[in-house]
Amino acid sequence: MTSKFILKKLLLPLGLASIISLFLAYYSHTIENSSLETFFINLATTFIGILLTFIYVDKTIQKHKKEQWAKVKTKIFKRMEQIANYIILSYRITFNFSVDIFNSEEITNNTREEIIRVTRDVLIPAIDQKIIFFNENNWRKLIENTQLIRQLIDENIKLFGGKINPNILNILLEIEDEILLMTSSYNTFFDIYGVPEDKLPISKKITGIKLKEQLNKIASGHIRELLLLSINLLKEIDKGK
Numbered sequence: 001m002t003s004k005f006i007l008k009k010l011l012l013p014l015g016l017a018s019i020i021s022l023f024l025a026y027y028s029h030t031i032e033n034s035s036l037e038t039f040f041i042n043l044a045t046t047f048i049g050i051l052l053t054f055i056y057v058d059k060t061i062q063k064h065k066k067e068q069w070a071k072v073k074t075k076i077f078k079r080m081e082q083i084a085n086y087i088i089l090s091y092r093i094t095f096n097f098s099v100d101i102f103n104s105e106e107i108t109n110n111t112r113e114e115i116i117r118v119t120r121d122v123l124i125p126a127i128d129q130k131i132i133f134f135n136e137n138n139w140r141k142l143i144e145n146t147q148l149i150r151q152l153i154d155e156n157i158k159l160f161g162g163k164i165n166p167n168i169l170n171i172l173l174e175i176e177d178e179i180l181l182m183t184s185s186y187n188t189f190f191d192i193y194g195v196p197e198d199k200l201p202i203s204k205k206i207t208g209i210k211l212k213e214q215l216n217k218i219a220s221g222h223i224r225e226l227l228l229l230s231i232n233l234l235k236e237i238d239k240g241k
Contacts, residue, residue: 072163077237079156080168081112084233086152087175087226088119090145094138095123095130112238116231124227127220134216136194143186146226150179171233175226182222189215 092101101122106114134142153172157164164172186193191201192212200208 076160076163079160080164080172080233081237083149083152083156083172083175084230084237085115087149087230088115088123090142090149091123091223091227092118094142094145095126097122097126112234116234119227119231124224127223127227128216131216131220131223134194135196139186139190139193143183146179147183150176150183165236167239168233168236171229171236175229175233178222178225178229182219182226185215185218185222193219 101118102114103117106117153176157169157172189211192208192215195201195212197209197212200212
């Protein structure tokens, strides 16, 4: 039973019945038979009593639901935070950064802000220089981890559906879009990514090198966007709490 149902099916009819009863009681007062006045006053009082009871019950139910969903909302936010942290962690490991990049005091007292700082000030500026040295194995593992992130997002969207904050859901879908673009590029040019220049499968070496540089630039853009979206996700979680 929802507030909308109660309003449409119960409160409006009861309210209307109360008004009609009071009107009839007033009208009965003008005629000689005063017993009708008493009857309609009692009827109106009954309708008003029922009306107030339904309002109280509905408010109690809604309060209980709100308390229940507050717990669920907290768990959903926790899942969303785990997704953002997983993305950031996977690139920290891929880029061979140790935990020393985190301020030990800040990571303990203000974890989310410290993760955002490291992502913004350390990981993102390092993207271009790091992927230059990626070999085939590095790219394969990066794409595998990225696909796992997409699976994790899909599972959470299916699990929570419409219960996810629209702004957060939009960020998750944008992350999936970036992942699709990056994996599509890798699947198309898997024999270019990370392949040594002297083993590129292109007859003209200069063409192969330029293509590899262009693919690295494209991938760098996708990785940068994924990390920025992860920061936005963490910030949006802060807003929702």
